[in-house]
Amino acid sequence: MASLMASNGTDRDMQWSSSNLVGNPALSAWNTVMSDHVAEMTIDSGERSTFEARWKRYGLGPIDIHNFRTAEQTISRTAAMVRRHPDEVYALSYMQQGSAAVVHAGINVHVPQGSFILVNHASPYSFSFPNGAVALTAHMPASWLRRWVPQPETMLVKTFDADAWGGALAAMLSTIDRNGLDDAALPRSCIADQLGAFLALMNGNVTAGESLHQGKLFKRAVTFMKDRFDDPDLSPNMLAAELKISKRYVHKIFAGHNTTFGVELLGLRLNHARDMLHDARFAAYRISDVAYACGFTDPSHFARKFRDKFGLAPLALRHDT
Structure with missing residues (x-):
């Protein structure tokens, strides 16, 4: 899994596209790129002959923002992969387009378009995107996330709508996706803190009672x-x-x-x-x-x-x- 360093983050900026590849080579390359630069996983698709995908990453201080655009696919992170890379990193995904079926910690959940879901890379999971997707995802080290949400476990495998403070967070991720960060008026670490504050507000009182x-x-x-x-x-x-x-x-x-x-x-x-x-x-x-x-x-x-x-x-x- 890519290291999330406590720096400005610009050194982790990266992008990739399958535009110069066709079919199975694109899917194979997508597997390699995701495992090398995001998290070890296996990816398969029923559209192998026409598979397309694009990915962009922004380093945001101690966290990473990933923008994924992909055809139909299923992602799996197995227990063996977790043992090889046990870092406790949480991934908050916003389904800007498309829906997902997620299995994590033994729980199955449907994530509709316009919703968020949180998973932990330290446990196995799978994501299925039946119609392709645009997913905007923040990868956050547990040590950083706990500053904003002391008990992130209570948010796992739950869907959050993009309304109220969730709407503010969705708008922030969508703006980064659309405009990038080159012209941002604040240091990237400050923007990361803004994201953490929105996440804490979206979480609200979830930690006050049984989830x-x-x-x-x-x-x-x-x-x-x-x-x-x-x-x-x-x-x-x-x-x-x-x-x-x-x-x-x-x-x-x-x-x-x-x-x-x-x-x-x-x-x-x-x-x-x-x-x-x-x-x-x-x-x-x-x-x-x-x-x-x-x-x-x-x-x-x-x-x-x-x-x-x-x-x-x-x-x-x-x-x-």
Whole structure:
């Protein structure tokens, strides 16, 4: 992935066009240019024989602005690519023309024309542009973005309309696309700060409560834990890998529901143990067998936690059944 240096950014200005190429050579060259100068990805198109694309990049202080004009295409950034280039860079795309189908962090979302979407290059994603597109995209290092949006994870895989402050941001990106930056009256780093301010205003109060994205991830997390609670090795790292998010964000989605991974996992295990102790089919199980079947590795620890939750020792509850 191209480095986003803390400079004026003019040294990163670049443009490319397929105008001198035809068909498959154009698509092949497009793959190379995007992976070398934007982010490692694979691109395919149903219009291989007639594929066309144009790209322009402006360095804007610590961030980059990309203007993409392309025929129908599907972009994929895989887990292997993320491992090779794990830099946490966020990409905010404005669909000036055309729509996109996006898959990111296990969530599918349709991005209509005139809308924004944010993805994180540190997680796999795919974009499909069924009718081609003009997409104006800001690539922002996480360290810079958090100055303006302290919790950018809450904005991931959500669509934002280009109205109110979103309209101001869309107008800014469209002006850069149309006029360039050679005659800009302000230093590029100042323009980048203006973009950050518009993004913070567009985000509004999203971070104040549960986002749709967090809600969906929380439901998926709990479902996965219900299926795997008996695994003694179940951990936040394992859950993060399943949801394709960071361990830090795992803890955040639980905190957004006023709980923790540990609390939820312990509750699932203890509730299942109680059900087993009530069930005559497991009458032959020793208390240690019940503990192991529910993911506990220490029967004594299980007995203490069981008594704390239900007010009875496991054996006493079985005898009361």
